[in-house]
Amino acid sequence: MKYAKVYAEDVQVGSEMPPLAKSPIQQIQLTRYAGASGDFNPIHQDAAFAKAAGMGDVFAHGMLSMGFVAQSVTDWLGVGSVRKIGVRFAAIVRLGDVVTCRGKVVAKRPPKNGDGTYLVDLDLWAENQKGEKVITGKAVAVLPSRT
């Protein structure tokens, strides 16, 4: 982890993650996500299809929002720090929604692997511009020690 951005000594239980506010969801972003992922399900691209499916309009891939959540952690702690991540999809993200990702440290576990790294447990969530939670989740990140 030569690219560590944050060390274990830098965070404590209760430490808050810097919020990550993403730009409003645009159709072109969903199209780009389809091109990047190879997931071309029309429910994210074709308003008529989405309406016929009872969804009212296209909506964002759940994994796009989950990607925002993961990015909020890696922007803070560094790429490669996230060992585990799990989420619950709480609400649909629609065009124009502004997703803000937040989190905090809920546990910091001392090294036990002999490599001096700490594991930190994070509570994570993402909310829309109305303050509604669209994702809740947890992650485990590994942080090196300065010592």
Place this chain on the structure above:
Amino acid sequence: MKYAKVYAEDVQVGSEMPPLAKSPIQQIQLTRYAGASGDFNPIHQDAAFAKAAGMGDVFAHGMLSMGFVAQSVTDWLGVGSVRKIGVRFAAIVRLGDVVTCRGKVVAKRPPKNGDGTYLVDLDLWAENQKGEKVITGKAVAVLPSRT
């Protein structure tokens, strides 16, 4: 869930998910993922940067691979079926790697919400072309009943 593809009666404990084999990871895919997600960390784009960071070469965003895993479920069970998903990142995915996502049903829980939907627990994993697991995970999906 008017767009259900699979009903609770269609799966049992032990049912295997149809494998999803993705195309080999290309640099342009990582660049597209950056454009879609807004995550422009150079460690996924710039080989010299990645080498200087001790990673040897660029590698795929963890969330891209996790997106493949989620897609394997939604391709099978339908978009909107995934209520929870969690993964552990087991190995780095590099350029040229072919990621194949697999899974199976490990539990099927009878309805208790009065809406007749079942919850199914899935074990999920993704492996590379050498058969090495790059992601392991679990998901909970909701399936309607035909009755």
